[in-house]
Amino acid sequence: MxxxxxxxxxxxxxxxxxxxxxxxxxxxxxxxxxxxxxxxxxxxxxxxxxxxxxxxxxxxxxxxxxxxxxxxxxxxxxxxxxxxxxxxxxxxxxxxxxxxxxxxxxxxxxxxxxxxxxxxxxxxxxxxxxxxxxxxxxxxxxxxxxxxxxxxxxxxxxxxxxxxxxxxxxxxxxxxxxxxxxxxxAAEPRSIPAALEAKLQESPSPNVLVGFGGLGLGLEPSLFARWPDHRFLLTLPRNPDLKERLALISNVTLLPDGVRPLDVMPYCRRHLGKPGFSSFCEAMAADLGLHVVERQGFAEASVLMEGLRQHASHRILRREELESGRWALDQPLQPPTHGRLSAxxxxxxxxxxxxxxxxxxxxx
CATH class of the missing domain: 3.40.50.2000 (Glycogen Phosphorylase B;)
Structure with missing residues (x-):
């Protein structure tokens, strides 16, 4: 077959x-x-x-x-x-x-x-x-x-x-x-390199996974320094200059090749990103709090945001809040109205x- x-x-x-x-x-x-x-x-x-x-x-x-x-x-x-x-x-x-x-x-x-x-x-x-x-x-x-x-x-x-x-x-x-x-x-998380696992487990700060899909968003690296009490996990950016700048931020960890964002979700408390079907499914399955930026001009976003409100602990951000670093990571999450979904x-x-x-x- x-x-x-x-x-x-x-x-x-x-x-x-x-x-x-x-x-x-x-x-x-x-x-x-x-x-x-x-x-x-x-x-x-x-x-x-x-x-x-x-x-x-x-x-x-x-x-x-x-x-x-x-x-x-x-x-x-x-x-x-x-x-x-x-x-x-x-x-x-x-x-x-x-x-x-x-x-x-x-x-x-x-x-x-x-x-x-x-x-x-x-x-x-x-x-x-x-x-x-x-x-x-x-x-x-x-x-x-x-x-x-x-x-x-x-x-x-x-x-x-x-x-x-x-x-x-x-x-x-x-x-x-x-x-x-x-x-x-959602797929199952894979094991991660021992050194990375130890780093994430021993981190005194809450780990926050950041992801904006295949296109990325290119957040200004200095914004992460506004949250010194949080550790941010990002996939390797394609832009060499951005990669170099992010590597200099003490509370940013770039995921090595071969590690999916899904694989580090068990070590994280919250996820900062955009409305996206697979990222929502994976983060909800891992019971992460989702900080999600509103998206315009794509009809799927409305049903994703409704699903977010119904089935995940969350905070909703405006784009200007994202780009100015006002991510509300120190604020309580809004509870789901309908409870969690199975995976x-x-x-x-x-x-x-x-x-x-x-x-x-x-x-x-």
Missing amino acids: LIYVCISSHGFGHAARQAALLRELHLLCPHWTLVISTMVDRRFLELVFRDIPVVLRPVRWDVGMLQADALGADPAATLEALKDLEDALPQRLDQEVAWISKQDMPVLVIGDIPPVAAELAEQLQAPLVWMGNFGWDDIYAPLGSAFAAWVRRARDCYQRGSLLLRCPFSLAMNWNLREISLTLV TGAIEAAKAVKRVAIDTVQQV
């Missing part, structure tokens, strides 16, 4: 939750071939899929929403990119159909959540399972008439499939499909995918 996963190239969160799913699916069906197809940064893919035997196919299936930075969207640039994508997709489809056919195995397609996954599945005559907390129809619809054709195309594709695995914090996704609602989708979504999704594969694909 070949499981072919079309992953949005929009951001890291789609790949992170598919890594959680495929880890559980590999445990259930270790003989199945797992293929991930995306243009998400290869270093990130190698990090999150490190313990899972996957085949990587570097294909861009969607545009998503182009962003100026981690908190700002760029609709005009998104429209131009969608036009370019439209010209490129037919050849990409032909290439991937030919490659998959050469593998000479029964196939199931998972879409998270490029619309064109429907066309790929139809050309392969393979079952299709969608997994996500939104579709691009939900994201483009509020952006006006210029996106109307893209909304219609996406919605038409999303209505073709065997199953929707609906993640928490979801938009409408009114696709007239059979659905299974999942709990939090069994990855295994629930893996079992559902296995059932669809066994029920609808002819084994050979």
Whole structure:
């Protein structure tokens, strides 16, 4: 059996939750071939899929929403990119159909959540399972008439499939499909280097994980010095100058290569970042307090923030508060209104995918 996963190239969160799913699916069906197809940064893919035997196919299936930075969207640039994508997709489809056919195995397609996954599945005559907390129809619809054709195309594709695995914090996704609602989708933390573990365990200050997704935000390093009674954990920035400046801040620890933010969550008390599906799931599973900066121009943010209020201890910050260092880390957290969610979504999704594969694909 070949499981072919079309992953949005929009951001890291789609790949992170598919890594959680495929880890559980590999445990259930270790003989199945797992293929991930995306243009998400290869270093990130190698990090999150490190313990899972996957085949990587570097294909861009969607545009998503182009962003100026981690908190700002760029609709005009998104429209131009969608036009370019439209010209490129037919050849990409032909290439991937030919490659998959050469593998000479029964196939199931998972879409998270490029619309064109429907066309790929139809050309392969393979079952299709969608997994996500939104579709691009939900994201483009509020952006006006210029996106109307893209909304219609996406919605038409999303209505073709065997199953929707609906993640928490979801938009409408009114696709007239059979659905299974999942709990939090998060992978398990891995062990970290002994020296780092000792440093975090022995720190006299509370550890705060800082993360703003793949684009990052480039916070002014001097802001961390405003909180000398806290230790901040950050992934290595790509900008060499920023990395050098952060390394000089005594209460900043840069995570070494091979360590995911998820891996240090058990040693942290709070998380400072933006609204993001996978970071929310991982932080909620670890019972961290979330300090979250409001985000504009992206429809998913509203349901994520509602989920934050309902299911996590939290503080909500304005962007100007973030950029001025007023992070409220010394203030009590707001309690959730509905209590915590369980974190069994990855295994629930893996079992559902296995059932669809066994029920609808002819084994050979």
